[in-house]
Amino acid sequence: MVAFVIRRILGMLAVLFMVSLLVFVVFILIPGGDPAERMAGKNPTPANVENIREKWGFNKPFYVQYAEMMKKAATGLLPGPHGEYDVLSSFQNRQNVAHQIEQGIPATFSLCVGAGIIWLFFGVLVGVLSAVYAGRWSDRLITIFALIGVSMPVFWLGIVMRYFLAEKPAHPKFPDGEYVPLSSDPVAWVHHLILPWFCLSILFIGFYGRVLRSNMLDGMHEDYVRTAKAKGLHPRQTLLKHVLRNSMIPIVSLFALDFAAVLGGAAILTETVFDLHGVGWYAAQSVGDLDLPPIMGVTLYGAFFIVVFSAVADLVYAYLDPRIRPT
Amino acid sequence: MAEPATELSFDSAATLAAEEHEVTIVGRSPWYLAWRRLRRNYVALVALGVFIVILVLCAAAPLYARYVAHTGPTTTHIDEKIMVDGKLTPVISGGSYYDANTGKFVIKSVKILGPQWWHAGGKYVLGSDIYGRDVAVRMLYGGLNSLKIGLGSALICTFFACLLALLGGFFGGWIDWIIARFFDLIWAFPVFLLAIALGSALSVNGFHHFGINIDVGSLWIPTLVISYVLIPYVGRPIRGQVLSLRQKEFIEAAVGQGAGPMRIMFSDLLPNIVSTILVFFTLIVASNILTEAGLSFLGAGVRPPNPSWGNLIQAGQDRIQIAPWEALVPGLAIVFTVLSLNLFGDGLRDALDPRAKVRIER
Numbered sequence: 001m002v003a004f005v006i007r008r009i010l011g012m013l014a015v016l017f018m019v020s021l022l023v024f025v026v027f028i029l030i031p032g033g034d035p036a037e038r039m040a041g042k043n044p045t046p047a048n049v050e051n052i053r054e055k056w057g058f059n060k061p062f063y064v065q066y067a068e069m070m071k072k073a074a075t076g077l078l079p080g081p082h083g084e085y086d087v088l089s090s091f092q093n094r095q096n097v098a099h100q101i102e103q104g105i106p107a108t109f110s111l112c113v114g115a116g117i118i119w120l121f122f123g124v125l126v127g128v129l130s131a132v133y134a135g136r137w138s139d140r141l142i143t144i145f146a147l148i149g150v151s152m153p154v155f156w157l158g159i160v161m162r163y164f165l166a167e168k169p170a171h172p173k174f175p176d177g178e179y180v181p182l183s184s185d186p187v188a189w190v191h192h193l194i195l196p197w198f199c200l201s202i203l204f205i206g207f208y209g210r211v212l213r214s215n216m217l218d219g220m221h222e223d224y225v226r227t228a229k230a231k232g233l234h235p236r237q238t239l240l241k242h243v244l245r246n247s248m249i250p251i252v253s254l255f256a257l258d259f260a261a262v263l264g265g266a267a268i269l270t271e272t273v274f275d276l277h278g279v280g281w282y283a284a285q286s287v288g289d290l291d292l293p294p295i296m297g298v299t300l301y302g303a304f305f306i307v308v309f310s311a312v313a314d315l316v317y318a319y320l321d322p323r324i325r326p327t
Numbered sequence: 328m329a330e331p332a333t334e335l336s337f338d339s340a341a342t343l344a345a346e347e348h349e350v351t352i353v354g355r356s357p358w359y360l361a362w363r364r365l366r367r368n369y370v371a372l373v374a375l376g377v378f379i380v381i382l383v384l385c386a387a388a389p390l391y392a393r394y395v396a397h398t399g400p401t402t403t404h405i406d407e408k409i410m411v412d413g414k415l416t417p418v419i420s421g422g423s424y425y426d427a428n429t430g431k432f433v434i435k436s437v438k439i440l441g442p443q444w445w446h447a448g449g450k451y452v453l454g455s456d457i458y459g460r461d462v463a464v465r466m467l468y469g470g471l472n473s474l475k476i477g478l479g480s481a482l483i484c485t486f487f488a489c490l491l492a493l494l495g496g497f498f499g500g501w502i503d504w505i506i507a508r509f510f511d512l513i514w515a516f517p518v519f520l521l522a523i524a525l526g527s528a529l530s531v532n533g534f535h536h537f538g539i540n541i542d543v544g545s546l547w548i549p550t551l552v553i554s555y556v557l558i559p560y561v562g563r564p565i566r567g568q569v570l571s572l573r574q575k576e577f578i579e580a581a582v583g584q585g586a587g588p589m590r591i592m593f594s595d596l597l598p599n600i601v602s603t604i605l606v607f608f609t610l611i612v613a614s615n616i617l618t619e620a621g622l623s624f625l626g627a628g629v630r631p632p633n634p635s636w637g638n639l640i641q642a643g644q645d646r647i648q649i650a651p652w653e654a655l656v657p658g659l660a661i662v663f664t665v666l667s668l669n670l671f672g673d674g675l676r677d678a679l680d681p682r683a684k685v686r687i688e689r
Contacts, residue, residue: 015511015512015515018508018512019512019515019516022512023524026524026525026528027524027528147666147669147670147673148662148666150669151613151617151661151662151665151666151669152658152661152662152665153617153620153621153624153637153640153658153661153662154621155620155621155624155640156620156640156654156657156658156661156662159640159643159644159647159654159658160655160658163647163651163654167647167648261517261518264517264520265517265520266517266518266519266520268519268520268523268625269519269621269624269625272624272625273644283520283523284625286527287523287526287527287625287626287627288626290527290530290531292527292528292531295523295524295527295528296524298520299516299517299520299521299523299524302516302517302520303515303516303517303520306514306515306516306517307515310515
């Protein structure tokens with residue numbers, strides 16, 4: 001087990017290193033041209049460009065730039081003075097990217113934790129109900145709704161919800177977007193987040209419901225279920241204790257990855273539509289200006305969450321299920 | 328028959344049955360059986376029909392623009408008036424203007440022409456946008472772009488994913504190790520963020536490396552970005568399938584007969600995964616249309632004024648109070664397209680392999 005843990009952690013570090021290298025290639029090498037010239041504005045003087053190149057380190061070899069970027073990313077999330085000029089600063093307003101991401105974390109976490117609870121609960125509910133009533137009209141109705149849920153663009157759903165529930169009515173029940181910190185007013189926090197929570201959850205509810213339904217239908221024909229029935233166990237007990245528990249295994253691993261992705265900024269569309277100033281929103285603001293460093297920072301941050309969460313999920317699995325360990 | 332009856336017979340079950348009962352057993356290919364199952368699935372067939380209708384409508388966008396709406400997708404008509412039920416109606420009214428009679432500036436709230444259905448003789452069927460452009464025309468052209476990207480990126484993505492999966496699964500060893508690590512690497516990113524990152528990095532100067540030149544604003548940028556980020560989502564499950572097929576006896580037999588790697592990969596392994604690939608392809612098109620819409624919504628996909636369903640919604644969002652149709656209609660188009668593809672993909676999966684567990688994880 002110890003060897004497995006060490007190997008998994010080493011693997012995680014290797015993936016993180018490759019991820020950061022890929023991000024660097026995407027942002028520094030693909031655009032080509034000289035970032036200093038882009039930053040200098042429309043009619044730059046050569047001295048001006050040279051000055052920027054010198055200050056931001058664009059004239060250094062790429063591995064030095066890479067090392068500088070990683071140093072910044074590692075130290076940027078720690079409290080302390082934030083430097084002004086280097087690769088991981090916004091081209092537009094020269095703000096420190098890591099510091100800006102840090103400021104977006106409360107909104108993103110509030111959105112994701114609430115939505116995660118909602119989608120897990122309703123996803124399991126939808127899956128169990130449609131598996132129990134498989135083939136009947138209620139199952140078909142649920143299946144159709146689940147399919148519509150996974151077929152909707154999440155940002156469009158958000159716009160529609162915002163328009164019909166918060167903007168159009170004369171006396172709207174819900175506030176129109178924006179984030180209120182939990183510490184300043186818990187009630188307003190919930191009130192402002194209800195629409196985004198459900199908006200983000202609907203896709204996942206449909207998706208988890210469909211996965212769980214087919215898993216449970218497969219599980220109902222297993223031998224251990226027949227044994228449970230034969231020994232006279234109550235049908236509800238059989239369903240909840242035997243079928244559901246086994247069908248939940250893939251759901252749990254899906255949830256770990258999806259939740260990590262959402263925490264890591266994959267909720268960018270929901271945050272943008274509802275004006276929640278989170279991590280994803282910060283990246284989205286920079287897309288319009290083609291301000292690459294913030295997008296680069298958020299991508300790194302998101303990948304970090306996914307890599308760490310999937311390593312943790314693997315370790316938990318290995319602890320629970322000894323068959324996985326030797327691999 | 329002149330041959331003696333004591334000869335060892337190699338007659339198949341079909342000929343034996345034919346001799347005994349005079350009934351012929353018709354050999355049926357798995358494709359025919361799948362088609363029979365699909366034919367009975369009316370929901371899937373209706374869904375396919377809806378998708379084909381949408382495809383044809385979008386493909387006919389230039390015809391519609393020319394003969395029905397009499398305007399192009401980027402042509403503006405801000406100061407013009409059109410005939411609606413015999414009355415002249417301005418396309419855009421309101422805004423601030425100088426009134427010469429009173430000598431004052433008048434500020435009126437802007438009013439944009441709403442959906443006219445057929446009252447304006449085919450013009451502004453779905454209303455106008457703030458620049459006086461015909462929303463219906465932009466919708467159809469946008470749909471054409473969205474479908475081009477969705478289908479194109481699905482083709483490219485499945486092609487490369489299958490190639491990598493076949494190579495990795497067949498050869499194993501270090502080739503498989505590299506391919507699996509490549510999948511892991513892309514898998515480690517949130518798909519959508521990686522797509523945004525690539526999309527915006529490519530939108531700065533386009534792509535001018537290795538002799539390939541793609542300009543900013545080209546539809547190739549979103550197409551290639553989406554196909555690249557989704558490769559592991561198709562490649563991983565197919566690689567798994569190839570790995571398990573690799574252990575089967577018929578592959579061993581082929582190796583024993585001296586068949587080369589190309590022959591084994593493409594005429595022994597590929598036919599066995601084709602049904603999975605087909606189902607994946609359908610579902611990947613649906614998911615790519617959604618991804619494209621999200622990218623264009625954020626400005627990292629199709630760039631305005633070139634329309635796509637995603638950037639039409641983005642443009643409509645700002646004006647939802649005065650022109651809600653602008654954001655609602657393209658969204659409905661996406662829902663119908665993606666829903667029809669998902670329904671058809673489900674039906675196809677049930678028909679090709681009722682026990683398969685192909686699904687796309689996002």
